[in-house]
Amino acid sequence: MSSPTPLSPHAARSDSLGCSARSLGQSQELQGSEFSFYRKRVDGRELSQVQTPPSDRGFLVGISMAPQHRRSIFRGSQAARFDFGAGAVYTRDFSEEYRADLQGPFDFLLMELPLSWFHTASDELRAGQRRVTGLATVTGQSDPILAHLACALAPALAQARPQPDSLLFVDQLGVAIGTHLLRRYGGASAPSSQTVRLSRLHEERAKQMLLQKGRGNVSIPEIARECNMSASYFLRAFKASTGHTPHQWLLVQRVEMARHYLRQTELSLAEIALACDFCDQSHFSRVFTQVAGTPPGTWRRSQR
Structure with a gap:
């Protein structure tokens, strides 16, 4: 197969993952405690390209959030074509040059795992297990577990200013995703x-x-x-x-505090939301309803 289509000077302006900045319809980034997360989307049907030189950044994992994506990945002058359905994944080793032609629209949630994390994760594995230094190369493989975790993570990337609660939730999901990757693509055994x-x-x-x-x-x-x-x-x-998970437990404690204010004070819902460390009244009402089974205003009236 022929070499990839040469990049024009304008298209050559790309982001940290090698995506052409001109063609991206959506580009979001969120930094967790250990991992970086991205959402990249292209809406048009024109050819777009990704190209990055070798580096020591670690590994990248991409999860397709939409169906019917196709890309040609080049190694030297040879290329292999891959089709992605919704929930299909790929892994990419940053130590290798990456070149790909992307045909048509795509929507990917991506997670960058630094080399330092693999060193730490290997040290934490059970004694006697081989050291995990990276992930196996897969392209277009279906992974329902990873797809489910990516859907749970996606709303956090859409926030213009992530709140502390969101970052705690992202940490939890990052650990869950990282653990799954180590087991399925790194060769680590499941915990006891x-x-x-x-x-x-x-x-x-x-x-x-x-x-x-x-x-x-x-x-x-x-x-x-x-x-x-x-x-x-x-x-x-x-x-x-x-x-509970830590994130769930923290929200339950805040709801218990809110119940005290609702029962014992005349503070408004907005004031109680602020006092209990919710983002705003809407966030307070949504979480309270999830935990208590009824909106805070209704709950307050029932207590009186």
């Missing part, structure tokens, strides 16, 4: 099925750090390090101990 729990001391410390979340920038990896465990182990142990 034995139920793990936090000690009373670690549980109290984790809850204390979460309650301080509204006044700081604490992350899941930071809490896990405080408890002397990996982020993935901490998440499993926290949920086994409390019945």
Whole structure:
């Protein structure tokens, strides 16, 4: 097959992932505690291109959020063509040059995993397991689990200014995605099925750090390090101990605080939202309804 179509000087202006800035209809980025996340979309049917030189950035994983995408990936002068359905994924090693012709529209959610994370993750694997240094190369392979996690993550990238709660949620999803990638494409074995729990001391410390979340920038990896465990182990142990993920637990505590204000004070819903560290009244009402089963105004009237 022939070489890729030469890039014009205008199209050569590209972003950090090698996408032509001119052709992108959507370009969003969100920095988590350990990973970088992107949403890249092209609406037109014209040919677009991706090209990046080798680097030490680690690995990139892309999840197709839309059906019927096709790309030709070049190695030297040879190319292979791949079709992507919704939920199809690819992995890309930044240490290798990447060149691809993208035919028609596409919509991808992408996650960048730095090399430093692989070093840390390998150290946290069970004793006796081989060291994981990267991910196997896959292109166009269906991965329903990764597709589900990507759909859960997508709304956070759409926020113009992510709130602390969103970043905590992104941390949780990042750990879940990273763990899945290590098992499916890195050769890591699944964790023991034995139920793990936090000690009373670690549980109290984790809850204390979460309650301080509204006044700081604490992350899941930071809490896990405080408890002397990996982020993935901490998440499993926290949920086994409390019945909730850290993000869910924090929201439940804020709803309990809001119940006190609704019952004992005449503060408005907007004032209670602010006092309980919700983003705004709309966010407060939505979360309260999810947890309590009824809107806060209705709940207040029922108590009186």
